[in-house]
Amino acid sequence: AQTVTQSQPEMSVQEAETVTLSCTYDTSENNYYLFWYKQPPSRQMILVIRQEAYKQQNATENRFSVNFQKAAKSFSLKISDSQLGDTAMYFCADFYNNNDMRFGAGTRLTVKP
Amino acid sequence: DVKVTQSSRYLVKRTGEKVFLECVQDMDHENMFWYRQDPGLGLRLIYFSYDVKMKEKGDIPEGYSVSREKKERFSLILESASTNQTSMYLCASSINLGTQYFGPGTRLTVL
Numbered sequence: 194a195q196t197v198t199q200s201q202p203e204m205s206v207q208e209a210e211t212v213t214l215s216c217t218y219d220t221s222e223n224n225y226y227l228f229w230y231k232q233p234p235s236r237q238m239i240l241v242i243r244q245e246a247y248k249q250q251n252a253t254e255n256r257f258s259v260n261f262q263k264a265a266k267s268f269s270l271k272i273s274d275s276q277l278g279d280t281a282m283y284f285c286a287d288f289y290n291n292n293d294m295r296f297g298a299g300t301r302l303t304v305k306p
Numbered sequence: 307d308v309k310v311t312q313s314s315r316y317l318v319k320r321t322g323e324k325v326f327l328e329c330v331q332d333m334d335h336e337n338m339f340w341y342r343q344d345p346g347l348g349l350r351l352i353y354f355s356y357d358v359k360m361k362e363k364g365d366i367p368e369g370y371s372v373s374r375e376k377k378e379r380f381s382l383i384l385e386s387a388s389t390n391q392t393s394m395y396l397c398a399s400s401i402n403l404g405t406q407y408f409g410p411g412t413r414l415t416v417l
Contacts, residue, residue, distance in 0.1 A: 240407075
């Protein structure tokens with residue numbers, strides 16, 4: 194089965210610093226999409242950022258950016274100027290075949306004041 | 307904004323009971339999904355539906371069934387709840403191209 198791997202179960206960062214969350218995937222599809230979702234404590238899961246595999250340019254959304262290395266099948270999330278509200282579980286996911294999204298096990302990020 | 311709602315945030319049931327989890331979305335999305343979320347395992351797909359009355363098995367369909375009689379509503383049914391079905395259940399919907407919108411989740415405890 195194709196899998197998404199997040200090798201860091203837990204991470205912490207000081208407020209205002211930068212942190213990078215790792216993700217690797219192993220899809221053999223040519224057309225696919227990659228996602229980072231955020232799940233704050235006791236709150237709804239929301240989309241952070243998304244990357245189309247055919248695009249070479251790394252996606253960015255304000256303080257969130259990705260480092261997409263297609264050949265290495267790596268898709269890391271960088272959070273700049275970390276804020277207390279960034280404390281959450283972060284899930285990496287890939288999507289292909291029009292409906293089949295696979296999630297990693299998640300990384301629990303704590304931003305410390 | 308897309309809104310996905312789930313009927314309960316917390317639910318406690320007894321072994322052997324029939325359990326219904328309801329999910330409603332208000333954006334006319336074709337696709338709807340049920341996941342369960344367990345620590346260390348991420349989200350695992352139980353069932354999904356790409357149209358009314360259509361359903362497809364996900365990775366872990368055993369012990370579950372689903373119903374989609376209307377486009378906006380997708381129900382997950384546990385025919386005879388068991389303790390190993392204690393989990394967080396997440397519903398999601400999407401149009402196409404992957405981006406899924408999630409409900410707040412239902413934390414089910416089976417005693």
